[in-house]
Amino acid sequence: MSILFRCDSSSVLGLGHVMRCLVLSKEYPKKAVHFACRNLEGNINSQIPYPLHVVPSNEPEEIIKLISALHVKMLIIDHYGINYEAERKIKEKTGVKILAFDDTYEKHCCDTLRNPNLCADASRYKGLVPSYCELQCGIPLIREEFYREKKIKREKISDIFLAMGGTDSANLTTPILKALPKTLHVNVLSTNANANLEALKTYVKTKPNVSLHVNTKEVAKLLHQSRFAIISASTLAHEVLFMDVPFLAIKTADNQADMVAYLQAQGYRTIDRWDEALFEHTLRSSFAHWHL
Numbered sequence: 001m002s003i004l005f006r007c008d009s010s011s012v013l014g015l016g017h018v019m020r021c022l023v024l025s026k027e028y029p030k031k032a033v034h035f036a037c038r039n040l041e042g043n044i045n046s047q048i049p050y051p052l053h054v055v056p057s058n059e060p061e062e063i064i065k066l067i068s069a070l071h072v073k074m075l076i077i078d079h080y081g082i083n084y085e086a087e088r089k090i091k092e093k094t095g096v097k098i099l100a101f102d103d104t105y106e107k108h109c110c111d112t113l114r115n116p117n118l119c120a121d122a123s124r125y126k127g128l129v130p131s132y133c134e135l136q137c138g139i140p141l142i143r144e145e146f147y148r149e150k151k152i153k154r155e156k157i158s159d160i161f162l163a164m165g166g167t168d169s170a171n172l173t174t175p176i177l178k179a180l181p182k183t184l185h186v187n188v189l190s191t192n193a194n195a196n197l198e199a200l201k202t203y204v205k206t207k208p209n210v211s212l213h214v215n216t217k218e219v220a221k222l223l224h225q226s227r228f229a230i231i232s233a234s235t236l237a238h239e240v241l242f243m244d245v246p247f248l249a250i251k252t253a254d255n256q257a258d259m260v261a262y263l264q265a266q267g268y269r270t271i272d273r274w275d276e277a278l279f280e281h282t283l284r285s286s287f288a289h290w291h292l
Helices: 016-025 060-070 084-094 144-150 173-179 197-204 219-224 236-243 254-265 276-290
Strands: 002-007 033-037 052-054 072-078 097-101 112-115 134-137 158-163 186-190 210-214 226-232 247-250 269-271
Touching: 002 016, 002 060, 016 033, 016 072, 016 097, 033 060, 060 072, 060 084, 072 084, 084 097, 144 219, 144 236, 158 173, 158 219, 173 186, 173 197, 173 276, 186 197, 186 219, 197 210, 219 226, 219 236, 226 236, 226 276, 236 247, 247 254, 247 276, 254 269, 269 276
Parallel strands: 002 033, 002 072, 033 052, 072 097, 097 112, 112 134, 158 186, 158 226, 186 210, 226 247, 247 269
Antiparallel strands: none
């Protein structure tokens, strides 16, 4: 049985769709897994350790062709650009089982719907999915490296872990660094998919208190060694919560609104827009609370 993941990454879309598909892929036999992705600017296709099929568009016909050629029995879609009508057409033409990721409460024609966010509300999918659809809500996808790292005892050698997403599409890393006290040692995480990476590299060259890590394989370790994390209010929040590191989450995209509301309700510190004065005030409050 072949399993096909349809997802994309880019400097605009971010890396999250591909990253969580890679986590889910571990649940299936490696020889059965295939990925289908577009070749978009800033993608991380080269990091996919499975057969990769480059498709030119989001049109369902592209997926239908692959399903037939690869004898796919399960299609996993993690893509805002592939909607209910596309899913319905694929299912009618192929009869394939469909697992759809969703975190914005859209209509789907799928057999399984997975919303891995802790804030997921299964009741909101009433009328949005077929009656036979299995809902899998509120079960985070944690990367394997975090499970391994949590078993290790680490000294806290860094003050701040700063990660605004692999692409930092809101371009907040440099403004945050400028607002942080220069006495703090900061580990900054980014990737080559960040369209503003060269400017960030130039900025940190003259900042001895800042260490920039690009495409690092030690995300979990760097987080574990940090006293405090500043992150986007994305799925990274699940991993920070898992590692039990105090943090401040900043909303950088509309689809993070539910996560921000959830974190606020649980008593975690968040800000729902970038504002330097608000950031500095919230940070001081956070540091006082955690005695940092």
